[in-house]
Amino acid sequence: MKLVVIADAEMQKEFESKGIAEGIEVHFETSVQNVNLPADAYFYLLSESSLPADLMWITEAKAPVFVNAVVTTLNNLPKHAIRINAWPGFIQRPLVEICASEENKKASTGILNAMNWNFKLVPDVQGFIAGRVISMIINEAYFALGDDVSTKENIDVAMRLGTNYPLGPFEWGVKVGLENIYYLLKSLSETDIRYSPAPLLTKETSL
Numbered sequence: 001m002k003l004v005v006i007a008d009a010e011m012q013k014e015f016e017s018k019g020i021a022e023g024i025e026v027h028f029e030t031s032v033q034n035v036n037l038p039a040d041a042y043f044y045l046l047s048e049s050s051l052p053a054d055l056m057w058i059t060e061a062k063a064p065v066f067v068n069a070v071v072t073t074l075n076n077l078p079k080h081a082i083r084i085n086a087w088p089g090f091i092q093r094p095l096v097e098i099c100a101s102e103e104n105k106k107a108s109t110g111i112l113n114a115m116n117w118n119f120k121l122v123p124d125v126q127g128f129i130a131g132r133v134i135s136m137i138i139n140e141a142y143f144a145l146g147d148d149v150s151t152k153e154n155i156d157v158a159m160r161l162g163t164n165y166p167l168g169p170f171e172w173g174v175k176v177g178l179e180n181i182y183y184l185l186k187s188l189s190e191t192d193i194r195y196s197p198a199p200l201l202t203k204e205t206s207l
Contacts, residue, residue, distance in 0.1 A: 001023060001024050001025065001040045001041075001111070001114055002025045002027070002037070002038070002039045002040050003024060003025065003026045003027070003039055003040065003041050003042070003043065003111075003115075004026075004027045004028075004029060004035055004037055004039040004041075004042045004043070005026060005027070005028050005029070005042075005043040005045060006028075006029050006030070006031065006032055006035065006042065006043065006044050006045065006046060007028065007030070007043070007045035007046060008030060008045075008046065009030075010088060011045040011046075011086065011088070011091070012028050014088070014089070014091040014092050015028075015043070015045065015091060017091075017092055018091065018092070018115075018117060019116070021114065021115050021116040023114070024114065024115055027039070031046075032044070032054050032057040032058075035057075038062065038063075039063055040063055040111070041063050041064045041065070041066065041107075041111045042061055042063060042064070042065040042066070043065075043066045043084070043086075044058060044065055044066065044067045044068060045066075045068050045084075045086045045091070046068065047068070047180075048068055048069060048070060048071060048072065048180070048183075049179075051067070051068075051069065051072060055077075055078070058077070058078050058081055059078040061078075061080070063080075064080050064081075064082055064104060064107050064108060064111065065078070065080060065081050065082065066081075066082045066083075066084045066086075066098070066108070066111075067081045067082065067083060067084065068084060068085075068086035068087075069081070069083045069084070070083075070085055070086075070087055070126070070127060070128060070131050070180070070184060071126050071127065071183055071184050071187050073099075073124050073125070073126060074099060074100075074101055074124045075124075079101070079103070079104075080104065081104075082098055082099070082100045082104055082108045083098060083099040083100070083124070083128075084096065084097070084098050084099075085097040085098075085128045085130060085131055087131060087176045087177070087180055088175055088176055088177060088180075089172075089175045089176060090130065090131075090176075093130070094118055095118050095119065095120050096112075096117055096118065096119045096120070097119070097120055097122050097128040097129060097130060097131075098112070098119050098120070098121060098122070099121065099122055099123065099124045099128070100121065105121065109121070126184065126187055126188055127184050127188060131184060132184075132188070134172055134176065134181075135181050135184050135185050135188075135195075136195070137159075137169050137172070138169045138170070138172055138173045138176075138181050138201070139181070139185055139195070139197060139198050139201060140169070140198075141155050141159075141168075141169035141170060142169075142197075142198035142200045142201040142204075143198045143200075145200055146198060146199055146200040152170040155168060155169060155170065156168020156169065156170050156171050178201065178204055178205045179205055181201070181205075182197055182201060182202065182205040185197045185201075
């Protein structure tokens, strides 16, 4: 099976860290303009902000495309696109979240099984499951920081020790990217005010 992965250097390393299964041939590119190889599947792991400019390429691809689309849902993607939660750090998680239409479920699960990836098919909602949880934890931490409950460093330590999380909420924010967190929260808050971004998070994102 031949795969083409479009990703920056950081995401290429994350993809490789999952291990390349026997019989899988992977080619890495940094932009869709550099892709000139046919493949059995493509992984578009660039920032979601790049998606609008590359949507035509995804539409014209001749194979399934796993798209880093944490906020963008299937109804705004080409029919053969499969959503994957590819925020920085999320590909490395033991379980990868994907979302596929009924017509794409067989193809997407077959590809990931061949890659020996553990994955979970989840509903077609903004943020998937893990993205929503992490974003809310980070948002609440920013509310606490804004209320002078404690410092960033102490809140991170408390969360790591108290919940056994690998990272504290502010560390997660740096890893994932505050812009990604804010973009998801802002989108979710349009229909549910519980997701409204904390003022301090909004301020830091706009700096």
